[in-house]
Amino acid sequence: MTLTKADEFAEFVASQQTALLRFGVVLCGDRYLAEELVADVLAKVYERWSDVAAADHRNAYVRRMLANHYVSWQRKWGRLLPHVDDALDTAVPDRTGEHADRDSLAASLRRLPRQQRAVLVLHFYEGLPADAIAEVLGCRAGTVRSHLSRGLEALRIDYTRQEATDA
Amino acid sequence: MPDLRDLHNEFARLEQEIPEYYRSPVIAERMAQILDQPRRRAHTGRRPTIAMALLAAAAVVALAVAVVSISRRSGDHAPVGQNSTAIKSPPISNSPSTQGSPSQSTSTHSSSTPKANGAAMPQTGSELISYIQGAALVKVSDYEQGEPGPGQAMRPTPGIAEFNTPSGNITCAIVDIEPGGPADVQCEAQQASFHIPPKPASCQNDWAGYFGFIEQREVTVGACVGGPEFGPTTQVLPYGSAIRQAGIGCRSESGFLACADLSTGHGFAVNRDTLKTY
Numbered sequence: 425m426t427l428t429k430a431d432e433f434a435e436f437v438a439s440q441q442t443a444l445l446r447f448g449v450v451l452c453g454d455r456y457l458a459e460e461l462v463a464d465v466l467a468k469v470y471e472r473w474s475d476v477a478a479a480d481h482r483n484a485y486v487r488r489m490l491a492n493h494y495v496s497w498q499r500k501w502g503r504l505l506p507h508v509d510d511a512l513d514t515a516v517p518d519r520t521g522e523h524a525d526r527d528s529l530a531a532s533l534r535r536l537p538r539q540q541r542a543v544l545v546l547h548f549y550e551g552l553p554a555d556a557i558a559e560v561l562g563c564r565a566g567t568v569r570s571h572l573s574r575g576l577e578a579l580r581i582d583y584t585r586q587e588a589t590d591a
Numbered sequence: 592m593p594d595l596r597d598l599h600n601e602f603a604r605l606e607q608e609i610p611e612y613y614r615s616p617v618i619a620e621r622m623a624q625i626l627d628q629p630r631r632r633a634h635t636g637r638r639p640t641i642a643m644a645l646l647a648a649a650a651v652v653a654l655a656v657a658v659v660s661i662s663r664r665s666g667d668h669a670p671v672g673q674n675s676t677a678i679k680s681p682p683i684s685n686s687p688s689t690q691g692s693p694s695q696s697t698s699t700h701s702s703s704t705p706k707a708n709g710a711a712m713p714q715t716g717s718e719l720i721s722y723i724q725g726a727a728l729v730k731v732s733d734y735e736q737g738e739p740g741p742g743q744a745m746r747p748t749p750g751i752a753e754f755n756t757p758s759g760n761i762t763c764a765i766v767d768i769e770p771g772g773p774a775d776v777q778c779e780a781q782q783a784s785f786h787i788p789p790k791p792a793s794c795q796n797d798w799a800g801y802f803g804f805i806e807q808r809e810v811t812v813g814a815c816v817g818g819p820e821f822g823p824t825t826q827v828l829p830y831g832s833a834i835r836q837a838g839i840g841c842r843s844e845s846g847f848l849a850c851a852d853l854s855t856g857h858g859f860a861v862n863r864d865t866l867k868t869y
Contacts, residue, residue, distance in 0.1 A: 430626050437622060445609045445618075455608045456617075463621040470625050529593045529601055548595065549602045562794050562815045566775045566806045570751065570766045581593055 432477060433470050440483060447487055451494045451545050453534050465490045487550070488560045495542050495561060532579045539563075540578070543571040700785040700812065700866040710846035716856020716869040723840040723851055723858075726833035731765075734826045734834060752836055753824040754843075760863065761848050762824070767837040774837035776850050777804035777814070778861060785866045788813045803859040803866055805839065805850065810857045810868045 427435070441462070448458030469476050469486055479485040533541065539561070546557045554572070558565040697715065713719040734752035753764045760781050767774035780801040787800030794815035802814040828834055833842040841850040851858025851869065860867045 434622070434626070437618070441615065441618060442609060442611060442613055445613065445615060446606045449608050450602045450605045453605060458609075459615045459617040462615070463618045466618060467621060467625055529597050533601060544598070545602070548598055564804075564806060564814070566766065566804075567777075567814075570764070570775075573766075574751065579593060579598065581595060581598065 429470075429473050433473055436469075436476075436482070437466060440486070443483070444486065444490060447549075448490060448494070450549050451491065451542060452538075453530075453541075461490060461494055465493050468493075491542050491546060491560055492562070495539050529579060536575055536578055540571045540575040543568050544575045544579075547572060698868045700787065700868075710844060712847055712860040712865070712867050713849065713869070716851070716858070719849060719851045719858050719860070719869050720840075720853055720856050723833055723842040723849055723853065726831060726842045726844075729828065729832050729834050731834060731836050734824075734828075736824065736826060752834060754826045754828040754834065754841075755824060756843055756848055757827050757830055757845075761861065763828075763841060763848070763850065765834065765836045765839050765841070767839075773808055773852065774839040775804065775806040776839045776841065777802065777806075778841075778848065778850060778859075779814075780861060780863065780866075783861075783863050783866070785864060787866075791815070801866075803850075803861055803868070805852050805858060808852050808855055808857060810859055812859075812866060812868065 444462045444465075445455075445458055448462045449455050452458050452461060465486065468489060476482055476485055533544075536544070542561065543557055546552045546560060547554070552560065554565050554568040557568045561568070713722045731752050734754050735750070736753075750767045751764060752767075753762070755762050760783075761778055762781075763776060763778035765774055765776045779799060783801040785801075790798035790800075790813075797815075799814045800812070803810070803812050804814065805811075828841065828843040830843055830845050833840055835841075835853070838852060838854050839850065840853050841848060847860045847862035847865070849858065849860040856869055858869050860869075
């Protein structure tokens with residue numbers, strides 16, 4: 425029996441939803457926003473299902489769409505929205521150093537410009553090199569390297585010392 | 592101080608916010624709408640026709656606004672720094688530069704005769720180098736200032752020097768973060784009227800046409816961007832001064848800003864009306 429477009433799409437959503445949501449929440453840091461972003465992207469996926477279905481790496485194709493949607497969402501709306509994490513960041517946690525460090529890192533991540541954060545996620549979570557990230561985001565490799573450097577600087581992570589083995 | 596292991600741990604922690612086999616109600620609702628659309632369309636026979644008519648009317652209005660805007664700007668030769676209501680959307684050029692291609696000779700993108708407010712732009716790459724080297728140098732480290740977090744002091748960003756022109760119209764960054772490699776420079780004009788290349792099909796983000804850069808010794812006009820390219824900077828490169836880092840130099844004057852790879856003479860001069868590449 426031949427599957428219809430709707431059947432194929434529904435099957436794809438069922439099999440990839442968890443992975444996409446996890447990628448989305450790492451990208452944006454907010455579970456509920458991740459659900460909105462993934463839902464938006466899945467709507468686009470359905471519109472261009474023939475392209476997606478024909479792609480060599482279907483999952484990578486959709487993740488690329490998600491990363492782009494997240495970044496462009498910021499371009500359009502990011503400057504209009506307040507930083508929701510400021511209160512979290514300014515609170516002084518009465519905890520052990522380990523927890524304080526983790527909270528501080530999480531707060532710094534939330535404050536990153538979204539393209540910087542997307543670059544960090546694509547590099548350190550997805551494992552993509554700068555050239556591949558540039559292709560995913562449709563920007564230049566120099567911009568990716570610049571965002572990597574700035575992002576790690578903002579997180580207070582010494583890139584040159586910690587990432588000496590990275591190509 | 593956090594390290595990369597902490598970053599990986601944070602990503603793993605975020606991942607776990609989505610339990611295995613979680614089914615999102617938001618996605619379920621959106622899927623139901625998507626998959627229901629064909630049926631709804633079948634029951635609303637005339638609606639697509641009405642929508643298309645409305646779209647056509649909107650397109651006619653937008654075209655009229657664009658024509659009026661372009662004709663107004665055709666007489667606008669205000670110098671850099673003069674406040675203007677010019678919109679950022681440019682007229683489409685018939686002879687655009689190609690994104691990513693090196694500039695082998697000089698090329699001018701201009702909405703008018705390329706006169707830079709009295710001062711002539713250099714004609715050749717070697718003239719461009721001499722011009723930039725003729726200005727007093729500022730201290731690069733003064734321009735390597737990162738964005739402070741809330742309540743934090745400025746933090747230096749070694750290797751990334753950012754500045755605005757005194758008018759505030761042009762923002763640039765000289766990026767030198769690859770040891771031994773050539774530095775890159777990127778500049779964006781907030782308001783400009785020169786012709787720019789059209790958005791390439793490969794660009795899935797926003798097209799920043801008023802964007803010139805030298806990367807890996809090549810000059811390009813236009814950039815595909817997914818977010819702000821520059822950190823907010825208050826540093827100003829005063830008129831009559833130049834900044835130099837890793838073989839890249841930029842000189843600021845009231846007539847135009849010029850940047851070049853000082854070893855090759857490839858670069859650009861830019862103001863509100865003109866972008867000239869070398």
